[in-house]
Amino acid sequence: MSSRPAQRDAARRRLTPPSLGAMKRAGERIVMVTAYDYPGALAAEEAEVDVVLVGDSGAMTVLGHEDTASVTVDEMLVLAKAVRRGLTTPLLVADLPFGSYEISDEQAVATALRFMKEAGCDAVKLEGGGAMPASRAAAIVAAGIPVMGHVGLTPQTANALGGFKAQGRTAASAARVAEEARRLQDLGCFAVVFEAIPAEVAADIMSTLDVVVIGIGAGPATDGQVLVFHDLLGLGTGGSARFVRRYADLHTQAVDGLRQFVDEVRDGSYPAPEHCYGIDGEELAAFRASESALAE
Ligand SMILES: Nc1nc(=O)c2c([nH]1)NC[C@@H]1CN(c3ccc(C(=O)N[C@@H](CCC(=O)O)C(=O)O)cc3)CN21
Ligand SMILES: CC(C)C(=O)C(=O)O
Numbered sequence: 140m141s142s143r144p145a146q147r148d149a150a151r152r153r154l155t156p157p158s159l160g161a162m163k164r165a166g167e168r169i170v171m172v173t174a175y176d177y178p179g180a181l182a183a184e185e186a187e188v189d190v191v192l193v194g195d196s197g198a199m200t201v202l203g204h205e206d207t208a209s210v211t212v213d214e215m216l217v218l219a220k221a222v223r224r225g226l227t228t229p230l231l232v233a234d235l236p237f238g239s240y241e242i243s244d245e246q247a248v249a250t251a252l253r254f255m256k257e258a259g260c261d262a263v264k265l266e267g268g269g270a271m272p273a274s275r276a277a278a279i280v281a282a283g284i285p286v287m288g289h290v291g292l293t294p295q296t297a298n299a300l301g302g303f304k305a306q307g308r309t310a311a312s313a314a315r316v317a318e319e320a321r322r323l324q325d326l327g328c329f330a331v332v333f334e335a336i337p338a339e340v341a342a343d344i345m346s347t348l349d350v351v352v353i354g355i356g357a358g359p360a361t362d363g364q365v366l367v368f369h370d371l372l373g374l375g376t377g378g379s380a381r382f383v384r385r386y387a388d389l390h391t392q393a394v395d396g397l398r399q400f401v402d403e404v405r406d407g408s409y410p411a412p413e414h415c416y417g418i419d420g421e422e423l424a425a426f427r428a429s430e431s432a433l434a435e
């Protein structure tokens with residue numbers, strides 16, 4: 140009989156930034172997924188995911204944009220509020236969208252506060268790329284808001300990176316990623332995402348860090364793994380990145396179900412008697428009498 144991990148006890152406690160640190164020290168792997176709506180949150184809750192991210196990847200997965208740069212704070216707030224309503228146990232983190240924290244520390248804190256107060260998020264995430272002033276994450280942390288950093292492939296600055304391309308594949312690029320990760324740790328981030336960097340590079344950087352690291356395309360050495368909901372469940376037609384493993388094929392199931400509905404409406408086999416409402420015979424006769432009186 141194996142003892143269950145602390146985070147999965149009967150009354151599953153709400154996860155917090157410190158409890159993720161405790162999981163890291165206990166060697167328990169951390170599981171994070173994105174979610175963008177209420178049913179997605181309910182599924183993540185029931186599957187006992189540890190951290191749910193309202194990712195700006197929602198710009199692509201649920202809003203159909205070509206990249207993540209165009210999604211707005213107001214759009215992200217709609218998604219975050221819906222996720223909040225479906226979630227109790229996992230830590231809820233929201234991506235600060237492109238343009239909502241770059242201008243100043245004041246802008247960054249104001250945006251982060253909206254996600255905390257209006258959507259009830261537990262933390263925010265920002266992409267701590269090379270160009271981001273060091274003060275940014277620190278300013279949000281100083282306002283009492285837990286911050287998750289993000290290094291490696293930072294999709295919001297994909298234009299500067301030359302597209303959605305893996306990072307840290309040269310000595311200089313790997314050194315930059317390592318530097319940014321250590322900087323985000325030193326600024327007080329409770330966790331950092333490593334996206335699309337060689338497994339060996341991620342492992343080496345890990346050995347220099349105390350902060351919780353969640354990887355996506357960063358190999359097995361990180362403290363946890365994150366995947367985009369739609370990619371891992373095969374919902375939609377995106378998710379071709381190398382690191383994706385598909386655990387379901389919901390798009391095909393959706394098309395099959397819809398096609399069956401289409402066929403049955405067209406051939407008249409839907410609706411069947413059990414889908415129809417009844418009416419008392421006398422009420423129906425009276426109704427028909429009143430209708431035929433009107434027709435005269
Ligand atoms: N649905 C979805 N899943 C994601 O994981 C995701 C998004 N959307 N949107 C934002 C970013 C983009 N993502 C990506 C996309 C591609 C690679 C990738 O492996 N790219 C190839 C190169 C492709 C090229 O040359 O154009 C690589 O080898 O780096 C990695 C992460 C991750 N993020
Ligand atoms: C992939 C994760 C880390 C992300 O930033 C997103 O989904 O937007």
Ligand SMILES: [Mg+2]
Nearest residue numbers: 194195196234
């Ligand atoms: Mg993101």
